[in-house]
Amino acid sequence: MTQIAIVTISDRASRGEYEDLAGPAIERWLRRVLVEPPDFVRRVVPDGLESVRDVLIELCDQADIDLILTTGGTGPSQRDLTPEAMQQVIAKELPGFGELMRQASLQHVRTAILSRQTAGVRGRSLIINLPGKPSSIDVCLGAVFPAVPYCLELIGAGSIIVDSSVFQQHD
Amino acid sequence: MTQIAIVTISDRASRGEYEDLAGPAIERWLRRVLVEPPDFVRRVVPDGLESVRDVLIELCDQADIDLILTTGGTGPSQRDLTPEAMQQVIAKELPGFGELMRQASLQHVRTAILSRQTAGVRGRSLIINLPGKPSSIDVCLGAVFPAVPYCLELIGAGSIIVDSSVFQQHD
């Protein structure tokens, strides 16, 4: 069965000082879009290079997760280190994901260019960085998710089927 | 005389199991657009880091090719290693080419973001990665080619003149 991991990256959420809203928002979005619900794995880790790198490597190499969605840690602040962790984890970067997510977010907020989100492949796992704000998550997932099933197929990961009627049309 | 190389990157085409359709499609497109036909050099190589790197270096350093167009090997699959080869070959990456080609392709297919195409300069040669599918080649060339003559001039390569009436207007 196809496995999807959702990784919330947040110092405050990992210490329990703050309720993780982004992780559940991603799961809800996926349950609405996916025709057959996958196995969901959920993690909450603090910001940081090692914390993010280690959980991503474990999810790819030990847990054989097909699709990993992260939320948080992609901004320009000192503690935002998700992109740095990504560079140590992924074998192939897919720059089109970050470009399109920034472009889609830019229709809503002019600070969208501050996001350093990207996506990449490690072995048979696809990892996509999403923003931390729940309101931006829908915009980003809606923009890039139509390309995800074919990407999973190309990298030899488990398959997913999306209900494309859910998506707002692109053009 | 200005020299343009077209490099088809494909395991199957290089073994002769598959007819190279992309290479001829690129040459046809160029013959339509260029006012004065250049010397065309054609190569077919298997996917792979070394195979692509070696042919690109030879075309730049030994054959002094002005413009090299590759087709294939830019997706997220395991054997898609053209972008990795590019990183070892080019001195200066021109990220705007990949961005615009993905954006133009996105008007047609939502999987366009899976492409890792880029462009870059080595010495006096400009290298541009095109997709493998002939149908996407026209879209990508049409998007970026108007910037190619000036780029060749800036890097000290041989000049080309394009018949700009052929291009669909940009805005």
Added chain:
Amino acid sequence: MTQIAIVTISDRASRGEYEDLAGPAIERWLRRVLVEPPDFVRRVVPDGLESVRDVLIELCDQADIDLILTTGGTGPSQRDLTPEAMQQVIAKELPGFGELMRQASLQHVRTAILSRQTAGVRGRSLIINLPGKPSSIDVCLGAVFPAVPYCLELIGAGSIIVDSSVFQQHD
């Protein structure tokens, strides 16, 4: 008081063979947009990896400049080495700036994709590369500047307030 540095990167301007038009154009633009004028620091350096790298490091680490705007050296020519210097200076790259500046310039000139402009953070300084041509500077600043005040806040730099009525609306 918030400090903004404007760095003109040009062999000819640094030798006095050519009047620096880009630096003053950037300062004029900022004086029109910023509610409270900051301290302006102005530099003119020749093209080159070391010349650009050294002035950027000094402005970030010694002079504690909050925002550094460079102009010039971002094309594909041999002497265009601003992006190479940036890679040695910045700790975090913000790819959305370059993407949006190229996209905005593309509405005016199809050679906009030749620009290798980017932006990034070093310590508490934000560095943004602008093109060398005064006519393109307004387009690029207008596109990305709305995100700058929040970025400065996120990295702990001095604050600036922009008169948003000056900007052309984005959508």
